[in-house]
Amino acid sequence: MSDKQQQKPILYSYWRSSCAWRVRIALAIKGIEYDYKTVNLLSQEELNAPEFVKINPAKRVPALVVNNGEAITESLAIVEYLEDIHPENSLFPKDPVKRAYAREIALHITSGMQPLQNSSVLKFLNTKEAGSGAKWAQHWLTVGFGALEQLLAKHSGKYCVGDEVTVADLCIPSIVYNANRFNIDLTPFPNVKRIDSNLAILPEFIAAIPDNQPDAGLNA
Amino acid sequence: MSDKQQQKPILYSYWRSSCAWRVRIALAIKGIEYDYKTVNLLSQEELNAPEFVKINPAKRVPALVVNNGEAITESLAIVEYLEDIHPENSLFPKDPVKRAYAREIALHITSGMQPLQNSSVLKFLNTKEAGSGAKWAQHWLTVGFGALEQLLAKHSGKYCVGDEVTVADLCIPSIVYNANRFNIDLTPFPNVKRIDSNLAILPEFIAAIPDNQPDAGLNA
Structure with a gap:
Protein backbone atom coordinates (compact mmCIF):
# COMPACT_ATOMS: atom_id res chain seq x y z
CA MET A 1 0.00 0.00 0.00
CA SER A 2 1.42 3.38 -0.96
CA ASP A 3 1.57 6.41 1.32
CA LYS A 4 -1.21 7.98 -0.68
CA GLN A 5 -3.66 5.30 0.35
CA GLN A 6 -3.00 5.63 4.06
CA GLN A 7 -5.01 8.80 4.49
CA LYS A 8 -8.75 8.39 4.66
CA PRO A 9 -10.41 10.12 1.72
CA ILE A 10 -13.30 12.50 2.41
CA LEU A 11 -16.50 12.08 0.41
CA TYR A 12 -18.64 15.18 0.01
CA SER A 13 -22.08 13.70 -0.40
CA TYR A 14 -25.80 14.19 0.04
CA TRP A 15 -27.99 11.21 0.82
CA ARG A 16 -30.33 11.69 -2.16
CA SER A 17 -27.72 12.68 -4.74
CA SER A 18 -27.71 10.22 -7.68
CA CYS A 19 -24.11 11.03 -8.46
CA ALA A 20 -22.81 10.61 -4.90
CA TRP A 21 -24.74 7.33 -4.64
CA ARG A 22 -22.69 5.79 -7.48
CA VAL A 23 -19.45 6.67 -5.74
CA ARG A 24 -20.68 5.29 -2.40
CA ILE A 25 -21.29 1.93 -4.08
CA ALA A 26 -17.80 1.94 -5.59
CA LEU A 27 -16.21 2.78 -2.23
CA ALA A 28 -18.16 -0.06 -0.61
CA ILE A 29 -17.17 -2.57 -3.30
CA LYS A 30 -13.53 -1.56 -3.05
CA GLY A 31 -13.73 -1.70 0.74
CA ILE A 32 -12.28 1.79 1.11
CA GLU A 33 -12.88 3.56 4.41
CA TYR A 34 -13.74 7.24 4.12
CA ASP A 35 -15.09 10.19 6.03
CA TYR A 36 -18.56 11.32 5.02
CA LYS A 37 -19.19 15.04 4.80
CA THR A 38 -22.72 16.22 4.10
CA VAL A 39 -23.35 19.01 1.63
CA ASN A 40 -26.94 20.18 1.92
CA LEU A 41 -27.87 20.57 -1.74
CA LEU A 42 -30.93 22.61 -0.79
CA SER A 43 -28.84 25.23 1.00
CA GLN A 44 -27.51 27.95 -1.31
CA GLU A 45 -25.34 29.05 1.59
CA GLU A 46 -23.57 25.69 1.76
CA LEU A 47 -23.27 25.33 -2.02
CA ASN A 48 -21.79 28.80 -2.38
CA ALA A 49 -19.49 28.62 0.64
CA PRO A 50 -15.99 29.56 -0.63
CA GLU A 51 -14.56 26.46 1.05
CA PHE A 52 -16.88 24.20 -0.96
CA VAL A 53 -16.60 26.12 -4.25
CA LYS A 54 -12.84 25.62 -3.98
CA ILE A 55 -13.45 21.86 -3.77
CA ASN A 56 -16.03 21.80 -6.56
CA PRO A 57 -16.49 24.94 -8.67
CA ALA A 58 -19.55 23.29 -10.22
CA LYS A 59 -21.15 23.34 -6.73
CA ARG A 60 -22.29 19.74 -6.90
CA VAL A 61 -21.64 16.49 -5.10
CA PRO A 62 -19.85 14.17 -5.08
CA ALA A 63 -16.33 15.35 -4.53
CA LEU A 64 -13.64 13.07 -3.17
CA VAL A 65 -10.75 14.74 -1.41
CA VAL A 66 -7.64 12.57 -1.40
CA ASN A 67 -3.97 12.96 -0.47
CA ASN A 68 -4.65 15.67 2.05
CA GLY A 69 -6.35 18.15 -0.26
CA GLU A 70 -6.63 17.02 -3.87
CA ALA A 71 -10.31 17.26 -4.81
CA ILE A 72 -11.73 15.04 -7.55
CA THR A 73 -15.24 15.69 -8.84
CA GLU A 74 -17.61 14.02 -11.34
CA SER A 75 -18.79 10.60 -10.23
CA LEU A 76 -17.32 8.56 -13.07
CA ALA A 77 -13.94 10.30 -12.79
CA ILE A 78 -13.93 9.34 -9.11
CA VAL A 79 -14.89 5.73 -9.89
CA GLU A 80 -12.12 5.45 -12.50
CA TYR A 81 -9.67 6.94 -9.98
CA LEU A 82 -10.70 4.39 -7.35
CA GLU A 83 -10.17 1.64 -9.91
CA ASP A 84 -6.73 3.05 -10.79
CA ILE A 85 -5.50 3.12 -7.19
CA HIS A 86 -7.46 0.05 -5.96
CA PRO A 87 -7.62 -2.36 -8.89
CA GLU A 88 -8.91 -5.18 -6.67
CA ASN A 89 -12.64 -5.95 -6.90
CA SER A 90 -12.50 -4.48 -10.36
CA LEU A 91 -15.47 -2.59 -11.74
CA PHE A 92 -14.20 -2.77 -15.32
CA PRO A 93 -14.22 -5.94 -17.45
CA LYS A 94 -10.84 -7.14 -18.71
CA ASP A 95 -11.91 -7.40 -22.36
CA MET B 1 -0.63 -5.57 -33.85
CA SER B 2 -3.49 -7.91 -32.95
CA ASP B 3 -5.98 -9.31 -35.42
CA LYS B 4 -8.59 -7.01 -33.98
CA GLN B 5 -6.73 -3.93 -35.07
CA GLN B 6 -6.36 -5.06 -38.66
CA GLN B 7 -9.92 -4.24 -39.60
CA LYS B 8 -10.68 -0.60 -40.20
CA PRO B 9 -13.21 0.67 -37.70
CA ILE B 10 -16.27 2.52 -38.99
CA LEU B 11 -17.13 5.86 -37.40
CA TYR B 12 -20.77 6.88 -37.58
CA SER B 13 -20.53 10.65 -37.50
CA TYR B 14 -22.12 13.94 -38.47
CA TRP B 15 -19.89 16.90 -39.24
CA ARG B 16 -21.47 19.23 -36.66
CA SER B 17 -21.92 16.67 -33.85
CA SER B 18 -20.00 17.77 -30.73
CA CYS B 19 -19.72 14.19 -29.56
CA ALA B 20 -18.45 12.77 -32.85
CA TRP B 21 -15.96 15.63 -33.05
CA ARG B 22 -14.23 14.48 -29.83
CA VAL B 23 -13.80 10.98 -31.21
CA ARG B 24 -12.46 12.28 -34.53
CA ILE B 25 -9.70 14.12 -32.64
CA ALA B 26 -8.81 10.98 -30.68
CA LEU B 27 -8.67 8.89 -33.86
CA ALA B 28 -6.39 11.52 -35.47
CA ILE B 29 -4.06 11.66 -32.43
CA LYS B 30 -3.85 7.87 -32.29
CA GLY B 31 -3.27 7.75 -36.05
CA ILE B 32 -6.04 5.23 -36.55
CA GLU B 33 -7.47 4.90 -40.05
CA TYR B 34 -11.23 4.52 -40.22
CA ASP B 35 -14.17 4.63 -42.58
CA TYR B 36 -16.47 7.62 -42.15
CA LYS B 37 -20.19 6.99 -42.37
CA THR B 38 -22.50 9.99 -42.26
CA VAL B 39 -25.65 9.89 -40.18
CA ASN B 40 -27.84 12.86 -41.06
CA LEU B 41 -28.99 13.95 -37.60
CA LEU B 42 -31.74 16.06 -39.14
CA SER B 43 -33.30 13.06 -40.90
CA GLN B 44 -35.75 11.13 -38.72
CA GLU B 45 -35.70 8.45 -41.38
CA GLU B 46 -31.97 7.89 -40.99
CA LEU B 47 -32.04 8.07 -37.19
CA ASN B 48 -34.88 5.57 -36.98
CA ALA B 49 -33.57 3.18 -39.62
CA PRO B 50 -33.54 -0.29 -38.00
CA GLU B 51 -29.95 -0.78 -39.18
CA PHE B 52 -28.83 2.33 -37.28
CA VAL B 53 -30.96 1.75 -34.18
CA LYS B 54 -29.28 -1.64 -33.90
CA ILE B 55 -25.92 0.15 -33.81
CA ASN B 56 -27.05 2.85 -31.39
CA PRO B 57 -30.43 2.46 -29.66
CA ALA B 58 -30.03 6.04 -28.39
CA LYS B 59 -30.13 7.19 -32.06
CA ARG B 60 -27.14 9.44 -31.70
CA VAL B 61 -23.64 9.75 -33.07
CA PRO B 62 -20.90 8.83 -32.61
CA ALA B 63 -20.82 5.08 -32.82
CA LEU B 64 -17.66 3.18 -33.59
CA VAL B 65 -18.06 -0.26 -35.11
CA VAL B 66 -15.05 -2.48 -34.48
CA ASN B 67 -14.13 -6.14 -34.97
CA ASN B 68 -16.57 -6.63 -37.80
CA GLY B 69 -19.72 -5.64 -35.97
CA GLU B 70 -19.24 -4.64 -32.34
CA ALA B 71 -20.75 -1.18 -31.93
CA ILE B 72 -19.47 1.14 -29.18
CA THR B 73 -21.35 4.35 -28.44
CA GLU B 74 -20.87 7.36 -26.13
CA SER B 75 -17.87 9.49 -27.06
CA LEU B 76 -15.87 9.05 -23.86
CA ALA B 77 -16.41 5.28 -23.86
CA ILE B 78 -15.02 5.23 -27.40
CA VAL B 79 -12.02 7.39 -26.42
CA GLU B 80 -11.26 5.14 -23.44
CA TYR B 81 -11.53 2.10 -25.74
CA LEU B 82 -9.12 3.66 -28.24
CA GLU B 83 -6.69 4.31 -25.37
CA ASP B 84 -7.06 0.70 -24.19
CA ILE B 85 -6.26 -0.81 -27.57
CA HIS B 86 -3.84 1.91 -28.75
CA PRO B 87 -2.00 3.15 -25.65
CA GLU B 88 0.54 5.07 -27.76
CA ASN B 89 0.07 8.85 -27.96
CA SER B 90 -1.75 8.56 -24.65
CA LEU B 91 -4.64 10.87 -23.87
CA PHE B 92 -4.55 10.05 -20.16
CA PRO B 93 -1.86 11.33 -17.76
CA LYS B 94 0.16 8.66 -15.95
CA ASP B 95 -0.42 10.10 -12.47
Whole structure:
Protein backbone atom coordinates (compact mmCIF):
# COMPACT_ATOMS: atom_id res chain seq x y z
CA MET A 1 0.00 0.00 0.00
CA SER A 2 1.42 3.38 -0.96
CA ASP A 3 1.57 6.41 1.32
CA LYS A 4 -1.21 7.98 -0.68
CA GLN A 5 -3.66 5.30 0.35
CA GLN A 6 -3.00 5.63 4.06
CA GLN A 7 -5.01 8.80 4.49
CA LYS A 8 -8.75 8.39 4.66
CA PRO A 9 -10.41 10.12 1.72
CA ILE A 10 -13.30 12.50 2.41
CA LEU A 11 -16.50 12.08 0.41
CA TYR A 12 -18.64 15.18 0.01
CA SER A 13 -22.08 13.70 -0.40
CA TYR A 14 -25.80 14.19 0.04
CA TRP A 15 -27.99 11.21 0.82
CA ARG A 16 -30.33 11.69 -2.16
CA SER A 17 -27.72 12.68 -4.74
CA SER A 18 -27.71 10.22 -7.68
CA CYS A 19 -24.11 11.03 -8.46
CA ALA A 20 -22.81 10.61 -4.90
CA TRP A 21 -24.74 7.33 -4.64
CA ARG A 22 -22.69 5.79 -7.48
CA VAL A 23 -19.45 6.67 -5.74
CA ARG A 24 -20.68 5.29 -2.40
CA ILE A 25 -21.29 1.93 -4.08
CA ALA A 26 -17.80 1.94 -5.59
CA LEU A 27 -16.21 2.78 -2.23
CA ALA A 28 -18.16 -0.06 -0.61
CA ILE A 29 -17.17 -2.57 -3.30
CA LYS A 30 -13.53 -1.56 -3.05
CA GLY A 31 -13.73 -1.70 0.74
CA ILE A 32 -12.28 1.79 1.11
CA GLU A 33 -12.88 3.56 4.41
CA TYR A 34 -13.74 7.24 4.12
CA ASP A 35 -15.09 10.19 6.03
CA TYR A 36 -18.56 11.32 5.02
CA LYS A 37 -19.19 15.04 4.80
CA THR A 38 -22.72 16.22 4.10
CA VAL A 39 -23.35 19.01 1.63
CA ASN A 40 -26.94 20.18 1.92
CA LEU A 41 -27.87 20.57 -1.74
CA LEU A 42 -30.93 22.61 -0.79
CA SER A 43 -28.84 25.23 1.00
CA GLN A 44 -27.51 27.95 -1.31
CA GLU A 45 -25.34 29.05 1.59
CA GLU A 46 -23.57 25.69 1.76
CA LEU A 47 -23.27 25.33 -2.02
CA ASN A 48 -21.79 28.80 -2.38
CA ALA A 49 -19.49 28.62 0.64
CA PRO A 50 -15.99 29.56 -0.63
CA GLU A 51 -14.56 26.46 1.05
CA PHE A 52 -16.88 24.20 -0.96
CA VAL A 53 -16.60 26.12 -4.25
CA LYS A 54 -12.84 25.62 -3.98
CA ILE A 55 -13.45 21.86 -3.77
CA ASN A 56 -16.03 21.80 -6.56
CA PRO A 57 -16.49 24.94 -8.67
CA ALA A 58 -19.55 23.29 -10.22
CA LYS A 59 -21.15 23.34 -6.73
CA ARG A 60 -22.29 19.74 -6.90
CA VAL A 61 -21.64 16.49 -5.10
CA PRO A 62 -19.85 14.17 -5.08
CA ALA A 63 -16.33 15.35 -4.53
CA LEU A 64 -13.64 13.07 -3.17
CA VAL A 65 -10.75 14.74 -1.41
CA VAL A 66 -7.64 12.57 -1.40
CA ASN A 67 -3.97 12.96 -0.47
CA ASN A 68 -4.65 15.67 2.05
CA GLY A 69 -6.35 18.15 -0.26
CA GLU A 70 -6.63 17.02 -3.87
CA ALA A 71 -10.31 17.26 -4.81
CA ILE A 72 -11.73 15.04 -7.55
CA THR A 73 -15.24 15.69 -8.84
CA GLU A 74 -17.61 14.02 -11.34
CA SER A 75 -18.79 10.60 -10.23
CA LEU A 76 -17.32 8.56 -13.07
CA ALA A 77 -13.94 10.30 -12.79
CA ILE A 78 -13.93 9.34 -9.11
CA VAL A 79 -14.89 5.73 -9.89
CA GLU A 80 -12.12 5.45 -12.50
CA TYR A 81 -9.67 6.94 -9.98
CA LEU A 82 -10.70 4.39 -7.35
CA GLU A 83 -10.17 1.64 -9.91
CA ASP A 84 -6.73 3.05 -10.79
CA ILE A 85 -5.50 3.12 -7.19
CA HIS A 86 -7.46 0.05 -5.96
CA PRO A 87 -7.62 -2.36 -8.89
CA GLU A 88 -8.91 -5.18 -6.67
CA ASN A 89 -12.64 -5.95 -6.90
CA SER A 90 -12.50 -4.48 -10.36
CA LEU A 91 -15.47 -2.59 -11.74
CA PHE A 92 -14.20 -2.77 -15.32
CA PRO A 93 -14.22 -5.94 -17.45
CA LYS A 94 -10.84 -7.14 -18.71
CA ASP A 95 -11.91 -7.40 -22.36
CA PRO A 96 -11.58 -3.97 -24.04
CA VAL A 97 -14.89 -4.18 -25.91
CA LYS A 98 -16.80 -5.31 -22.80
CA ARG A 99 -15.07 -2.57 -20.83
CA ALA A 100 -16.30 -0.12 -23.48
CA TYR A 101 -19.87 -1.46 -23.11
CA ALA A 102 -19.74 -0.96 -19.34
CA ARG A 103 -18.57 2.63 -19.78
CA GLU A 104 -21.12 3.19 -22.54
CA ILE A 105 -24.04 2.18 -20.33
CA ALA A 106 -22.68 4.23 -17.42
CA LEU A 107 -22.33 7.27 -19.69
CA HIS A 108 -25.74 6.75 -21.29
CA ILE A 109 -27.25 7.11 -17.81
CA THR A 110 -24.93 9.78 -16.40
CA SER A 111 -24.67 11.98 -19.53
CA GLY A 112 -27.73 11.00 -21.53
CA MET A 113 -30.36 10.73 -18.80
CA GLN A 114 -29.38 12.18 -15.42
CA PRO A 115 -28.34 15.74 -16.42
CA LEU A 116 -31.77 16.45 -17.88
CA GLN A 117 -33.51 15.82 -14.60
CA ASN A 118 -31.10 16.97 -11.95
CA SER A 119 -32.35 19.31 -9.28
CA SER A 120 -30.96 22.59 -10.67
CA VAL A 121 -32.61 21.97 -14.07
CA LEU A 122 -35.99 21.08 -12.54
CA LYS A 123 -35.82 24.09 -10.24
CA PHE A 124 -35.09 26.35 -13.23
CA LEU A 125 -38.10 24.92 -15.11
CA ASN A 126 -40.45 25.09 -12.13
CA THR A 127 -39.55 28.75 -11.56
CA LYS A 128 -40.68 29.51 -15.12
CA GLU A 129 -43.80 27.36 -14.95
CA ALA A 130 -44.93 25.57 -11.80
CA GLY A 131 -45.01 21.79 -12.28
CA SER A 132 -43.21 21.81 -15.61
CA GLY A 133 -40.10 20.17 -14.14
CA ALA A 134 -41.82 16.87 -13.44
CA LYS A 135 -43.27 16.63 -16.96
CA TRP A 136 -39.87 17.41 -18.45
CA ALA A 137 -38.19 14.75 -16.28
CA GLN A 138 -40.83 12.17 -17.24
CA HIS A 139 -40.33 12.84 -20.94
CA TRP A 140 -36.54 12.51 -20.93
CA LEU A 141 -36.45 9.61 -18.48
CA THR A 142 -38.83 7.64 -20.70
CA VAL A 143 -36.75 8.34 -23.80
CA GLY A 144 -33.57 7.40 -21.95
CA PHE A 145 -34.96 4.18 -20.44
CA GLY A 146 -36.03 3.08 -23.92
CA ALA A 147 -32.46 3.19 -25.17
CA LEU A 148 -31.07 1.79 -21.90
CA GLU A 149 -33.36 -1.22 -22.17
CA GLN A 150 -32.04 -1.97 -25.64
CA LEU A 151 -28.42 -1.61 -24.53
CA LEU A 152 -29.11 -4.03 -21.68
CA ALA A 153 -30.84 -6.46 -24.04
CA LYS A 154 -27.61 -6.52 -26.05
CA HIS A 155 -25.05 -6.68 -23.26
CA SER A 156 -26.54 -7.84 -19.96
CA GLY A 157 -26.32 -11.10 -18.10
CA LYS A 158 -27.13 -11.15 -14.42
CA TYR A 159 -25.92 -7.53 -14.35
CA CYS A 160 -25.55 -4.77 -16.98
CA VAL A 161 -22.60 -6.32 -18.81
CA GLY A 162 -22.43 -10.06 -18.34
CA ASP A 163 -22.47 -11.60 -14.89
CA GLU A 164 -20.04 -9.37 -13.00
CA VAL A 165 -20.81 -6.04 -11.35
CA THR A 166 -19.29 -3.20 -13.37
CA VAL A 167 -19.28 0.61 -13.40
CA ALA A 168 -22.54 0.41 -15.38
CA ASP A 169 -24.34 -1.22 -12.45
CA LEU A 170 -23.34 1.61 -10.11
CA CYS A 171 -25.62 3.87 -12.15
CA ILE A 172 -28.75 1.68 -12.05
CA PRO A 173 -30.16 2.16 -8.52
CA SER A 174 -30.26 5.96 -8.63
CA ILE A 175 -31.83 6.20 -12.06
CA VAL A 176 -34.50 3.66 -11.04
CA TYR A 177 -35.05 5.67 -7.83
CA ASN A 178 -35.62 8.76 -9.99
CA ALA A 179 -37.99 6.82 -12.21
CA ASN A 180 -40.06 5.89 -9.18
CA ARG A 181 -39.94 9.47 -7.93
CA PHE A 182 -41.46 10.64 -11.23
CA ASN A 183 -43.93 7.74 -11.49
CA ILE A 184 -42.37 6.19 -14.57
CA ASP A 185 -43.88 2.77 -15.26
CA LEU A 186 -40.91 0.43 -15.66
CA THR A 187 -42.94 -2.45 -17.10
CA PRO A 188 -41.73 -1.74 -20.66
CA PHE A 189 -38.13 -2.03 -19.42
CA PRO A 190 -37.85 -5.58 -18.04
CA ASN A 191 -34.06 -5.76 -18.18
CA VAL A 192 -33.77 -2.57 -16.13
CA LYS A 193 -36.14 -3.99 -13.51
CA ARG A 194 -34.45 -7.38 -13.43
CA ILE A 195 -30.95 -5.98 -13.02
CA ASP A 196 -32.05 -3.46 -10.42
CA SER A 197 -33.53 -6.35 -8.38
CA ASN A 198 -30.35 -8.39 -8.73
CA LEU A 199 -28.28 -5.45 -7.48
CA ALA A 200 -30.62 -4.48 -4.66
CA ILE A 201 -29.71 -7.56 -2.59
CA LEU A 202 -25.93 -7.02 -2.68
CA PRO A 203 -24.55 -5.75 0.68
CA GLU A 204 -22.41 -3.04 -0.97
CA PHE A 205 -25.46 -1.69 -2.78
CA ILE A 206 -27.53 -1.79 0.40
CA ALA A 207 -24.83 0.14 2.27
CA ALA A 208 -24.95 2.91 -0.35
CA ILE A 209 -28.70 3.60 -0.47
CA PRO A 210 -29.83 7.08 0.64
CA ASP A 211 -31.61 5.82 3.75
CA ASN A 212 -28.40 4.29 5.07
CA GLN A 213 -26.40 7.53 4.95
CA PRO A 214 -25.55 9.67 8.00
CA ASP A 215 -27.62 12.57 6.59
CA ALA A 216 -30.68 10.46 5.65
CA GLY A 217 -33.85 12.45 6.09
CA LEU A 218 -32.26 15.88 5.72
CA ASN A 219 -34.84 18.20 4.08
CA ALA A 220 -37.26 15.27 3.79
CA MET B 1 -0.63 -5.57 -33.85
CA SER B 2 -3.49 -7.91 -32.95
CA ASP B 3 -5.98 -9.31 -35.42
CA LYS B 4 -8.59 -7.01 -33.98
CA GLN B 5 -6.73 -3.93 -35.07
CA GLN B 6 -6.36 -5.06 -38.66
CA GLN B 7 -9.92 -4.24 -39.60
CA LYS B 8 -10.68 -0.60 -40.20
CA PRO B 9 -13.21 0.67 -37.70
CA ILE B 10 -16.27 2.52 -38.99
CA LEU B 11 -17.13 5.86 -37.40
CA TYR B 12 -20.77 6.88 -37.58
CA SER B 13 -20.53 10.65 -37.50
CA TYR B 14 -22.12 13.94 -38.47
CA TRP B 15 -19.89 16.90 -39.24
CA ARG B 16 -21.47 19.23 -36.66
CA SER B 17 -21.92 16.67 -33.85
CA SER B 18 -20.00 17.77 -30.73
CA CYS B 19 -19.72 14.19 -29.56
CA ALA B 20 -18.45 12.77 -32.85
CA TRP B 21 -15.96 15.63 -33.05
CA ARG B 22 -14.23 14.48 -29.83
CA VAL B 23 -13.80 10.98 -31.21
CA ARG B 24 -12.46 12.28 -34.53
CA ILE B 25 -9.70 14.12 -32.64
CA ALA B 26 -8.81 10.98 -30.68
CA LEU B 27 -8.67 8.89 -33.86
CA ALA B 28 -6.39 11.52 -35.47
CA ILE B 29 -4.06 11.66 -32.43
CA LYS B 30 -3.85 7.87 -32.29
CA GLY B 31 -3.27 7.75 -36.05
CA ILE B 32 -6.04 5.23 -36.55
CA GLU B 33 -7.47 4.90 -40.05
CA TYR B 34 -11.23 4.52 -40.22
CA ASP B 35 -14.17 4.63 -42.58
CA TYR B 36 -16.47 7.62 -42.15
CA LYS B 37 -20.19 6.99 -42.37
CA THR B 38 -22.50 9.99 -42.26
CA VAL B 39 -25.65 9.89 -40.18
CA ASN B 40 -27.84 12.86 -41.06
CA LEU B 41 -28.99 13.95 -37.60
CA LEU B 42 -31.74 16.06 -39.14
CA SER B 43 -33.30 13.06 -40.90
CA GLN B 44 -35.75 11.13 -38.72
CA GLU B 45 -35.70 8.45 -41.38
CA GLU B 46 -31.97 7.89 -40.99
CA LEU B 47 -32.04 8.07 -37.19
CA ASN B 48 -34.88 5.57 -36.98
CA ALA B 49 -33.57 3.18 -39.62
CA PRO B 50 -33.54 -0.29 -38.00
CA GLU B 51 -29.95 -0.78 -39.18
CA PHE B 52 -28.83 2.33 -37.28
CA VAL B 53 -30.96 1.75 -34.18
CA LYS B 54 -29.28 -1.64 -33.90
CA ILE B 55 -25.92 0.15 -33.81
CA ASN B 56 -27.05 2.85 -31.39
CA PRO B 57 -30.43 2.46 -29.66
CA ALA B 58 -30.03 6.04 -28.39
CA LYS B 59 -30.13 7.19 -32.06
CA ARG B 60 -27.14 9.44 -31.70
CA VAL B 61 -23.64 9.75 -33.07
CA PRO B 62 -20.90 8.83 -32.61
CA ALA B 63 -20.82 5.08 -32.82
CA LEU B 64 -17.66 3.18 -33.59
CA VAL B 65 -18.06 -0.26 -35.11
CA VAL B 66 -15.05 -2.48 -34.48
CA ASN B 67 -14.13 -6.14 -34.97
CA ASN B 68 -16.57 -6.63 -37.80
CA GLY B 69 -19.72 -5.64 -35.97
CA GLU B 70 -19.24 -4.64 -32.34
CA ALA B 71 -20.75 -1.18 -31.93
CA ILE B 72 -19.47 1.14 -29.18
CA THR B 73 -21.35 4.35 -28.44
CA GLU B 74 -20.87 7.36 -26.13
CA SER B 75 -17.87 9.49 -27.06
CA LEU B 76 -15.87 9.05 -23.86
CA ALA B 77 -16.41 5.28 -23.86
CA ILE B 78 -15.02 5.23 -27.40
CA VAL B 79 -12.02 7.39 -26.42
CA GLU B 80 -11.26 5.14 -23.44
CA TYR B 81 -11.53 2.10 -25.74
CA LEU B 82 -9.12 3.66 -28.24
CA GLU B 83 -6.69 4.31 -25.37
CA ASP B 84 -7.06 0.70 -24.19
CA ILE B 85 -6.26 -0.81 -27.57
CA HIS B 86 -3.84 1.91 -28.75
CA PRO B 87 -2.00 3.15 -25.65
CA GLU B 88 0.54 5.07 -27.76
CA ASN B 89 0.07 8.85 -27.96
CA SER B 90 -1.75 8.56 -24.65
CA LEU B 91 -4.64 10.87 -23.87
CA PHE B 92 -4.55 10.05 -20.16
CA PRO B 93 -1.86 11.33 -17.76
CA LYS B 94 0.16 8.66 -15.95
CA ASP B 95 -0.42 10.10 -12.47
CA PRO B 96 -3.76 8.81 -11.09
CA VAL B 97 -4.86 12.18 -9.68
CA LYS B 98 -3.97 14.05 -12.88
CA ARG B 99 -5.74 11.34 -14.85
CA ALA B 100 -8.78 11.94 -12.64
CA TYR B 101 -8.61 15.69 -13.34
CA ALA B 102 -8.53 15.05 -17.11
CA ARG B 103 -11.59 12.82 -16.84
CA GLU B 104 -13.29 15.28 -14.51
CA ILE B 105 -12.96 18.15 -16.99
CA ALA B 106 -14.07 15.93 -19.87
CA LEU B 107 -17.12 14.82 -17.87
CA HIS B 108 -17.92 18.34 -16.70
CA ILE B 109 -18.27 19.30 -20.37
CA THR B 110 -19.87 16.13 -21.71
CA SER B 111 -22.26 15.45 -18.80
CA GLY B 112 -22.58 18.84 -17.16
CA MET B 113 -22.79 21.13 -20.18
CA GLN B 114 -23.39 19.42 -23.51
CA PRO B 115 -26.54 17.36 -22.73
CA LEU B 116 -28.48 20.48 -21.83
CA GLN B 117 -27.98 22.02 -25.24
CA ASN B 118 -27.96 19.12 -27.64
CA SER B 119 -30.19 19.27 -30.67
CA SER B 120 -33.02 17.02 -29.43
CA VAL B 121 -33.41 19.10 -26.25
CA LEU B 122 -33.44 22.42 -28.11
CA LYS B 123 -35.91 21.06 -30.65
CA PHE B 124 -38.20 19.92 -27.82
CA LEU B 125 -38.07 23.40 -26.23
CA ASN B 126 -38.56 25.26 -29.52
CA THR B 127 -41.63 23.15 -30.31
CA LYS B 128 -43.18 24.31 -27.04
CA GLU B 129 -42.13 27.95 -27.40
CA ALA B 130 -40.36 29.29 -30.50
CA GLY B 131 -36.92 30.65 -29.66
CA SER B 132 -36.83 29.27 -26.13
CA GLY B 133 -34.11 26.74 -27.00
CA ALA B 134 -31.44 29.39 -27.59
CA LYS B 135 -32.15 31.16 -24.29
CA TRP B 136 -32.01 27.86 -22.45
CA ALA B 137 -28.70 26.94 -24.10
CA GLN B 138 -27.24 30.36 -23.24
CA HIS B 139 -28.21 30.02 -19.60
CA TRP B 140 -26.69 26.58 -19.06
CA LEU B 141 -23.61 27.19 -21.18
CA THR B 142 -22.82 30.30 -19.13
CA VAL B 143 -23.22 28.41 -15.85
CA GLY B 144 -21.09 25.56 -17.17
CA PHE B 145 -18.31 27.77 -18.53
CA GLY B 146 -18.07 29.48 -15.13
CA ALA B 147 -17.21 26.19 -13.43
CA LEU B 148 -15.04 25.04 -16.34
CA GLU B 149 -12.96 28.21 -16.10
CA GLN B 150 -12.30 27.52 -12.42
CA LEU B 151 -11.35 23.90 -13.08
CA LEU B 152 -8.91 25.07 -15.74
CA ALA B 153 -7.49 27.73 -13.42
CA LYS B 154 -6.68 24.90 -10.99
CA HIS B 155 -5.33 22.30 -13.40
CA SER B 156 -4.30 23.76 -16.74
CA GLY B 157 -0.91 24.46 -18.24
CA LYS B 158 -0.64 24.88 -21.96
CA TYR B 159 -3.64 22.54 -22.22
CA CYS B 160 -6.46 21.53 -19.85
CA VAL B 161 -4.33 19.45 -17.49
CA GLY B 162 -0.70 20.46 -17.59
CA ASP B 163 1.20 20.69 -20.86
CA GLU B 164 0.13 17.50 -22.60
CA VAL B 165 -3.03 16.98 -24.65
CA THR B 166 -5.49 14.80 -22.72
CA VAL B 167 -9.06 13.54 -23.05
CA ALA B 168 -10.18 16.86 -21.52
CA ASP B 169 -8.83 18.80 -24.48
CA LEU B 170 -10.85 16.71 -26.93
CA CYS B 171 -13.96 18.30 -25.43
CA ILE B 172 -12.89 21.95 -25.74
CA PRO B 173 -13.31 22.79 -29.45
CA SER B 174 -16.92 21.64 -29.74
CA ILE B 175 -18.10 23.37 -26.58
CA VAL B 176 -16.41 26.62 -27.70
CA TYR B 177 -18.05 26.17 -31.13
CA ASN B 178 -21.42 25.88 -29.38
CA ALA B 179 -20.64 28.98 -27.30
CA ASN B 180 -20.02 30.93 -30.49
CA ARG B 181 -23.16 29.53 -32.05
CA PHE B 182 -25.20 30.88 -29.12
CA ASN B 183 -23.29 34.19 -28.91
CA ILE B 184 -21.75 33.52 -25.51
CA ASP B 185 -19.11 36.12 -24.71
CA LEU B 186 -16.02 34.14 -23.68
CA THR B 187 -14.14 37.14 -22.27
CA PRO B 188 -14.91 36.10 -18.65
CA PHE B 189 -13.34 32.70 -19.37
CA PRO B 190 -9.72 33.47 -20.34
CA ASN B 191 -8.37 29.96 -19.69
CA VAL B 192 -11.02 28.46 -21.97
CA LYS B 193 -10.08 30.91 -24.75
CA ARG B 194 -6.36 30.42 -24.29
CA ILE B 195 -6.51 26.63 -24.35
CA ASP B 196 -8.88 26.60 -27.30
CA SER B 197 -6.37 28.74 -29.23
CA ASN B 198 -3.49 26.46 -28.27
CA LEU B 199 -5.42 23.43 -29.50
CA ALA B 200 -6.70 25.04 -32.69
CA ILE B 201 -3.26 25.00 -34.33
CA LEU B 202 -2.58 21.29 -33.78
CA PRO B 203 -2.88 19.26 -37.03
CA GLU B 204 -4.98 16.52 -35.38
CA PHE B 205 -7.44 19.10 -34.14
CA ILE B 206 -7.59 20.78 -37.54
CA ALA B 207 -8.29 17.43 -39.21
CA ALA B 208 -11.28 16.89 -36.91
CA ILE B 209 -13.14 20.20 -37.35
CA PRO B 210 -16.61 20.01 -38.92
CA ASP B 211 -15.58 21.81 -42.12
CA ASN B 212 -12.96 19.17 -42.84
CA GLN B 213 -15.39 16.22 -42.76
CA PRO B 214 -16.73 14.45 -45.86
CA ASP B 215 -20.28 15.57 -45.02
CA ALA B 216 -19.39 19.23 -44.30
CA GLY B 217 -22.20 21.52 -45.34
CA LEU B 218 -24.98 18.92 -45.10
CA ASN B 219 -28.19 20.74 -44.03
CA ALA B 220 -26.23 24.02 -43.79
